[in-house]
Amino acid sequence: MLAFQAGDARAFEVLVRRHRTPVFNFILRFVGHRARAEDVLQETWLKVVRSAGEYQAKARFTTWVYTIARNLCVDSARKESYRQAASLEAPVNGADGDEGRALGEALPDAGASPERGAHNARLRPLLERALASLPDEQREVFILREYSGIPFKDIAEVTGVSENTVKSRMRYALDGLRRRLAELGVDGDLAEDGRTVVG
């Protein structure tokens, strides 16, 4: 990032290619909507370019870029809450009174092998539903730690809370996921075998 500040455009390209996918996955799992996640991702990197002059070497670039992404995700989620529009990921109530399934579950997972696609088609919605069921503050901590690999100390910096608070949220998130996955009939063994309880 310092090289980009000095005018090296290729340094920025390196940064983008290194962090683009993890940042995108964080955004996608935070907002739960691919199209909005793509918009937030582009906006995140544009803001990185615009705010390059404000970057200080004392902060890790990862922490800095995730802070930007997280703030944009919060703004996007706030706007979305005002929109009151049905989302593909929004759960619909089934006829039997269950919570129902997200509309995205009915769509085929194109681009995957038949076995892998079938496995993902069954497991991924469950995992996404379990993740989406977490409160935002727990979900963001879990995503940052589990998928982005951000240490708790840095997560505390990104989210603006103390490290103990982050760990507490993490424990709550793990407990919630475990309960939710159990409710959904998903456990480690089922996941390993590709079996789901959903049905």
Added chain:
Amino acid sequence: MKPQNLHAHEDRLLDFAYGELAAPDAQAVEAHLQGCTRCTQALADIRGVRVTMAHLSTESAPDAGLDSLLAYAQQAARRAAEGPAPAPSRWRRWLLPVMGLASVAMVGVFALRSVAPVAEAPLALRTNADLSRQVAEAVPPEARHPTSSAAPPAPAEAPMAMAMAPAPAHAEPFDGEAPKESYAKKASSTRAKAELESGRAEGWESAGSGGGLSGAVAQGPRGGAAAKSKASGQSVSDPPALGQKEKSVPRKPESVEGGALDNQVAVAEARREPLRLGGSTSREEAESSFDDLAGMEKDTDDMAPPPAAPALAAEAPRRDAAVQRPAPSAPAAAIPGQGGVETKGGRLPPTASRSRSLPLPAKKLDDDRLGGAPATPPQDADKGGRPSSMELSRQAQDARRSGNRELEVNLLRQALSVETSGTERLGLLNRLCDAEFALGRRREAQAACNQVLSEAPGSSAAQVARSRLMRQDGALEAPAAPSQPTE
């Protein structure tokens, strides 16, 4: 295992599960886990969730917008390499407001200047006046003195000036004269310089409206003169209409009336000068300066409304003829204290610089009246810069105003003892004559008047002297038939 140790390890299980514990701490936790089923179960739950959620496949970031993002970043990097854009400096940030304020100030100044509604009229008046004065200066004395016909304008000026004091200010002349002050600010550079040198500018600028009012008062008689001119059926000139009068100036050398107008303009200009001085003394200045020009005619007419110039032009020769009979040329020695006197009798403004600028038209008028015979060039008379003579004349005027005619006589005699030009000397002699008559010393008065007649018999001052002698002798009651003034 103590409960607190158990809780301590549970708190560290999260860090242990995510590999954030240091090696010694991790070994300690592992050792604890071997003997603690609760912590082992807790760790198993954490790992079970992690394993399950790890099946959530990583989504690849879209390529859409990547090129544009990189291009944008490249552009930004190029700008960064060129150096930071010059931030708008402080003076640039202040430039716009300052320019705005300056514009507003300029508009305000112009607005204030344009607010003065009288600023335009006096410009034309003054311009015409300057033009007429220049023309008067340019005209050779021969052209301005068509023999005897040049004399009448002099009395025509005298009554006008004499009527200044008593006549009320009329709206008509006031409108024309009051803006004269504002015009002075727009005067030509030459004139402004002259006024600046004389220190007069600050005088009448500081006078403010006083000058205008005094000018109005002084201009009052002009309206009276106009009325009288109209009453007498004379249509040659319209005194209030200065512009018209001055328009006729170029025709001055062509006819007798033109010469009269020339003098009239010159006198008007001479009278206007003290008016511009403003202040409460402008009226007095007007009177006194006119005395310099026309002697003591003020007394002869005794504040009567001034006749128009043509009327006086016809009237003056009659007086002239009547006076000439009883007025033999008197020896110069008849006037006490006059032996070998070269006087500068002009009643001039207090300062020498004023004398340079103000009496110029007056001297030309005197030159006209005298036919140019004894008069020294105006420049010489002025450049003499003898403030003592002027001061004496002014003091004499003050003494006259205060009613101390004896003192006036003394001062006039002292002024006559100083070297003066012919015209000024004639004016002083006329004033002396008047003062002596006022004191009842007829012989001294006649001597003074005869001195005027002998020195410049064809001049306007001589006419005034004749008039005075005639009046004192009672000849005024039966004026002689008009005749051409003797040369």
